[in-house]
Amino acid sequence: MADIALPTNPDAADAVWHAAGNEASLTLSGHFNAHTLGNGLWTRTRTAQTSWLGDSGTGKGLTIDLAQVSYLDGAGIAFLIDLQHAQETAGGQLVIHNLDQRYAPLIAQYQPINNLFPVPDSDHHDTKSTLIRVGQATEATVEDARNQIVFIGKLASALGWAARNPRQVRWNDFINVAVEAGVAALPIISLVAFLIGVILAFQSAIGLKQFGAETFVANLVSLSIFRELGPLMTAILFAGRSSAAFAAEIGTMTVNNEVDALVTGGIDPIRFLVLPRLLAGLLVAPILSIFSDLIGIFAASLTMLAYQVPFVTFYEAVLKTIHVNDIMSGLTKSLLFGLIVAGVGCLRGMQTGTGAAAVGLSATRAVVTSLILIVMVDGIFAYISYKTGF
Amino acid sequence: MAQTPVSATNPTSPEEIIQVKNLTVGYGSNIVLKDLNFSVKRGEIFVILGGSGCGKSSLLKNMIGLYDPPTGAVLIEGKDIVTAEGAERQEILTRFGVMYQQGALFGSMTLLENVRLFLEEYTDLTPDEMSLISRCKLDLVGLLPFESFMPSEISGGMQKRAAIARAMALDPDILFLDEPSAGLDPITSAELDQTILSISRNLGITFVVVTHELPSIFSIADRVIMLDKETKGIIAEGKPQWLRDNSEIPLVRQFFNRDAHAPVATPESQTPSTAH
Numbered sequence: 001m002a003d004i005a006l007p008t009n010p011d012a013a014d015a016v017w018h019a020a021g022n023e024a025s026l027t028l029s030g031h032f033n034a035h036t037l038g039n040g041l042w043t044r045t046r047t048a049q050t051s052w053l054g055d056s057g058t059g060k061g062l063t064i065d066l067a068q069v070s071y072l073d074g075a076g077i078a079f080l081i082d083l084q085h086a087q088e089t090a091g092g093q094l095v096i097h098n099l100d101q102r103y104a105p106l107i108a109q110y111q112p113i114n115n116l117f118p119v120p121d122s123d124h125h126d127t128k129s130t131l132i133r134v135g136q137a138t139e140a141t142v143e144d145a146r147n148q149i150v151f152i153g154k155l156a157s158a159l160g161w162a163a164r165n166p167r168q169v170r171w172n173d174f175i176n177v178a179v180e181a182g183v184a185a186l187p188i189i190s191l192v193a194f195l196i197g198v199i200l201a202f203q204s205a206i207g208l209k210q211f212g213a214e215t216f217v218a219n220l221v222s223l224s225i226f227r228e229l230g231p232l233m234t235a236i237l238f239a240g241r242s243s244a245a246f247a248a249e250i251g252t253m254t255v256n257n258e259v260d261a262l263v264t265g266g267i268d269p270i271r272f273l274v275l276p277r278l279l280a281g282l283l284v285a286p287i288l289s290i291f292s293d294l295i296g297i298f299a300a301s302l303t304m305l306a307y308q309v310p311f312v313t314f315y316e317a318v319l320k321t322i323h324v325n326d327i328m329s330g331l332t333k334s335l336l337f338g339l340i341v342a343g344v345g346c347l348r349g350m351q352t353g354t355g356a357a358a359v360g361l362s363a364t365r366a367v368v369t370s371l372i373l374i375v376m377v378d379g380i381f382a383y384i385s386y387k388t389g390f
Numbered sequence: 391m392a393q394t395p396v397s398a399t400n401p402t403s404p405e406e407i408i409q410v411k412n413l414t415v416g417y418g419s420n421i422v423l424k425d426l427n428f429s430v431k432r433g434e435i436f437v438i439l440g441g442s443g444c445g446k447s448s449l450l451k452n453m454i455g456l457y458d459p460p461t462g463a464v465l466i467e468g469k470d471i472v473t474a475e476g477a478e479r480q481e482i483l484t485r486f487g488v489m490y491q492q493g494a495l496f497g498s499m500t501l502l503e504n505v506r507l508f509l510e511e512y513t514d515l516t517p518d519e520m521s522l523i524s525r526c527k528l529d530l531v532g533l534l535p536f537e538s539f540m541p542s543e544i545s546g547g548m549q550k551r552a553a554i555a556r557a558m559a560l561d562p563d564i565l566f567l568d569e570p571s572a573g574l575d576p577i578t579s580a581e582l583d584q585t586i587l588s589i590s591r592n593l594g595i596t597f598v599v600v601t602h603e604l605p606s607i608f609s610i611a612d613r614v615i616m617l618d619k620e621t622k623g624i625i626a627e628g629k630p631q632w633l634r635d636n637s638e639i640p641l642v643r644q645f646f647n648r649d650a651h652a653p654v655a656t657p658e659s660q661t662p663s664t665a666h
């Protein structure tokens with residue numbers, strides 16, 4: 001054993017396998033770590049061992065000689081444990097020769113090694129059958145709907161409280177949120193509203209030109225923008241920006257136990273966190289909606305210049321078509337949309353589970369739920385205005 | 391300064407594995423520590439002490455190259471981590487493992503996956519082999535039964551232990567641990583100390599540990615440095631037992647003797663603390 005020079009290359013390890021009948025020997029040499037073992041050394045050795053052990057390892061003895069091993073790290077020890085485990089499960093014996101004294105405690109601390117080789121079904125996130133999954137999903141949906149209704153109740157009570165105690169509302173937070181959700185959204189809303197106005201005007205003009213009715217583009221476009229597209233498009237952008245932001249902010253606070261700290265400190269998180277955002281949403285959504293209406297109409301009028309419809313003619317037609325009712329209808333919708341976006345964002349934030357992934361999930365859920373509710377409310381509104389003319 | 395080229399593999403050579411030179415630690419204009427000079431020897435357990443907020447975590451983060459300090463250099467195995475780039479930096483990064491004060495486990499992965507991640511990135515082992523190595527690491531910190539739990543499903547102390555297991559995944563030459571035993575019960579904490587000692591003594595791994603736990607300091611530390619908020623520097627360096635008994639600086643003696651002097655019911659009964 002003393003006549004062999006230790007390998008000096010830290011990047012090299014070797015294993016020589018020799019089997020004869022019931023006796024096998026494995027001579028290891030070099031530096032064993034995750035890198036040297038990763039060159040197929042581990043796999044090769046185990047394959048040789050498995051084929052030698054065959055169906056039954058009873059009476060088969062493996063001798064491992066470590067005399068030429070210069071270094072064994074945790075991965076090297078895991079390698080030895082793997083060999084030992086394979087030998088023991090097959091019913092064979094294992095003898096290790098020339099193990100450096102300093103590695104003995106490191107190997108000893110893993111005994112019994114069976115724990116390191118779990119039986120496959122020990123997964124604690126077990127898989128469920130499809131039927132159970134469907135049932136649980138249904139239950140979760142019903143539960144979610146119930147939570148949303150409860151939350152609406154809490155919001156209403158918080159709004160009532162705010163009306164009675166206006167001085168106690170956190171107006172500073174309200175202003176910050178309103179600026180972030182409102183003013184900061186102006187560029188993107190301008191851009192989208194402008195493009196929608198241009199596209200709408202062009203599309204209508206192409207059709208109406210066949211009848212020489214380009215002047216009626218103004219009537220068509222202004223009505224769709226004020227009643228439908230302005231509020232809807234604003235709400236969608238608002239949901240994408242602010243609903244996700246609210247959910248992520250409150251979600252992070254939930255994950256960090258900040259919401260718990262508020263509750264145990266006797267502060268109602270609905271009043272403290274949700275109310276300022278809700279009020280900001282109620283204020284900002286209608287304003288953004290009006291703003292996008294105006295940009296859209298302006299863009300349409302610019303487009304119609306290309307069809308020789310002058311500004312004045314266009315705006316006169318708009319003023320003639322649009323009644324207070326149309327504007328009010330759009331505004332009412334925006335108000336509801338603002339309520340939905342802010343409310344859902346906060347609700348999803350408060351429902352956040354634990355861990356960073358949960359915050360991302362909450363933000364996604366906030367946007368999806370907002371969009372679904374926005375479309376639903378829009379549909380209900382369309383039906384009501386069809387029936388009542390509002 | 392003579393800088394000997396290092397052989398990264400011989401765990402018994404006593405050279406300086408980390409050299410910190412004229413390092414200034416700070417955030418913008420807020421200088422936390424200045425002009426630090428010290429070195430860590432290969433295989434030793436080096437402990438950083440100091441009051442809360444004096445900059446221990448910040449120093450640790452500078453030592454692992456997370457920040458670009460205003461002045462100074464940190465040499466890890468002879469290479470400056472501050473200026474290293476590309477493949478050289480990558481090479482230095484695989485030399486050490488870090489346990490952050492908050493654990494910093496990846497929240498979307500199970501404990502086993504957390505430990506496995508670095509093996510998957512850096513080695514060519516098969517999935518079974520990587521899992522076995524990872525299970526060994528989790529076993530070392532007593533978390534084997536929780537391998538398929540998510541970080542959010544285990545307690546704070548368990549998260550710390552899992553983070554230690556992850557730091558050890560690649561069996562690095564150096565382990566940086568930020569308050570490994572804070573928040574652990576005395577028994578688990580003592581077991582962790584034993585694990586650290588065993589890994590250090592048997593595998594020659596170097597440890598840089600931030601800790602406040604006096605029993606832990608006395609049982610594991612080969613050498614400590616103590617940082618001070620007022621002078622923004624190192625006020626003491628040496629073996630903890632020696633500093634406790636011989637330091638001229640009141641703050642240092644106060645720190646080490648806290649448990650000896652605190653319940654001063656009968657001042658006469660005070661005896662010089664017995665060295666271990």
Ligand SMILES: Nc1ncnc2c1ncn2[C@@H]1O[C@H](COP(=O)(O)OP(=O)(O)OP(=O)(O)O)[C@@H](O)[C@H]1O
Pocket residue numbers: 417420422440441442443444445446447448449491
């Ligand atoms: N990300 C940061 N940005 C700005 N300043 C910071 C930052 N992190 C820490 N600091 C400042 O650096 C100083 C040292 O903080 P550090 O976290 O290093 O303390 P510490 O010694 O680890 O304390 P503790 O024992 O409480 O963990 C503090 O004064 C803190 O204000």
Ligand SMILES: [Mg+2]
Pocket residue numbers: 446447448491568
């Ligand atoms: Mg710290």
